[in-house]
Amino acid sequence: MYRLMVFSVITIAAGSAHASGVPFFASPDVPDYSAKMIVRDTYNDKGGRQRVVQHHNGWTHVEEDRRGETNIYYGHFFKNVVLRASRKNGEISSIEVRQVEPSQDYNGIMEVKETDDVEAIGGEQCRWREIVRKMNKDGSGPVWLTCLTGDGIEVATKVLFSSREVMSETRLVELQRGPVPGAAVRPSMQLFEAGTWLKPLPSYDDYTPNAGDFEAKLVSHRSEERLLRHYPWWLRQRDGEDGSILITVWNELEDQGLQYSASKGERRFEAIRSSSNPGPFSKRFDMVSGMVDMKKQDRLLGEDCAWYNRTPDSADAGLMQCLTSDGIPLIDEHWSGWGDGEIFKIVALTRRPVSMDEMQPPRDYLEPAAWGFIRPQY
Structure with missing residues (x-):
């Protein structure tokens, strides 16, 4: 009877929330601790990599070395x-902050199954539990396991293939229970400031502008866009009739920029900037990969434009644009092989000076407290 009661409590607590990248918690009363762990991927890592975890009052800070970056x-x-971040050569070059309602979370926890397996790991006795996520509720995907001590500290994890072969595992090396300062589990507040990510890089300090500033408004059957250019910077703000918001700011020379999005049950903030390695990142905020002339023209608002395929190598989704001679899109056609495309047409255009202050999301969208991260009190 006791075991069934424990299982019920764990299921309710875990099913209410999940944030990937941080340890699993069965209850909110886990004590402060610091831990060193080793992560091993069956087919990638030789010798494993270090994972350091600090926990204080529900908040955790994790650092994990991986292929020359942290x-x-x-x-x-x-x-x-x-909040996920990448650090290389002492510089944080990218972040992603995500907050999502459990019902909207693809990685969300549906159920936690307690097992009879007890193991001693790093000098700590723990009991294994199986975590059933929404993505694999039919049992066809990977299997997640976590091993918790009696006071709720995660000291080991396993991810198994559906065949039950180990895909990756994490095991405790050293654990210290004791007070952890709040500052240790709090990210730098500068990471939430747009100016941190939009600060010019040395590689384009002396660029010569070759495209004029402008402000435009485009509309589709379900969204409205505000588009600004202050070369080499662009801002696109899309407001959906469903209340969704998508704000993208990018630098067309450096693949540098940020994006804020909000929809029902989920908010996300992403940003990239690297002074030591300003080359292309895996994520392009402008969503373009080329410029192939489609040999056709159009005219809107008294302006002529020519059509270009901006994603010529894409097979399942992409972007086609009708651009003026100075690069202003009069029509944006977002197409999708899944039938969820959207066509934006310009309804207002003003060529005017645009300042960098205009090229930022509203401050309250990025305020750390809005995400739950409290600024330090001095």
Whole structure:
């Protein structure tokens, strides 16, 4: 009877929230601790990589070395918020902050199954539990396992293929229970400031502008866009009739920029900037990969434009634009092989000076407290 009662409590607590990248918690009363762990991927890592975890009052800070850079996580399991960052050569070059309602979370926890397997790991006795996520509720995907001590500290994890072969595992090396300062689990507040990510890079200090500033408004059957250019910077703000918001700011020379999005049950903030390695990132905020002339023209608002395929190598989704001679899109056609395309047509255009202050999301969207990260009190 006791075992059934424990299982019920764990299921309710875990099912209410999940934030990937931070340890699993079965209850919110886990003590402060610091831990060193080793992560091993069956087919990639030789010798494993180090994972360091600090926990204080529900908040965790995790650092994990991986292929010459450090992956950093700050988050709160029960608030379902996590900040991921990449650091290389001492510089944080990218972040992603995500907060999502459990019902909307593809990685969300549906159920936690307690097992009879007890193991001693790093000098700590723990009991294994199986985590059933929404993505694999039919049992066809990977299997997640976590091993918790009696006071709720995660000291080991496993991810198994559906064949039950180990895909990756994490095991405790050293654990210290004791006070952890709040500052240790709090990210730098500068990471939430647009200016941190939009600061000019040395590589284009002396660029010569070759495209004029402008402001435009485009509309589709379900969204409205505000488009600004202050070369080499662009801002696109899309407001959907469903209340969704998507704000993208990018630098067309450096693949540098940020994006804020909000929809029902989920918010996300992403940003990239690297002074030591300003080359292309895997994510392009402008969503373009080329410029192929489609040999056709159009005319809107008294302006002529020519059509270009901006994603010529894409097979399942892409972007076609009708651009003026100075590069202003009069028509944006977002197409999708899944039938969820959207065509934006310009309804207002003003060529005018645009300042960098205009090229930023509203401050309250990025305010750390809005995500649950409290600024330090001095």
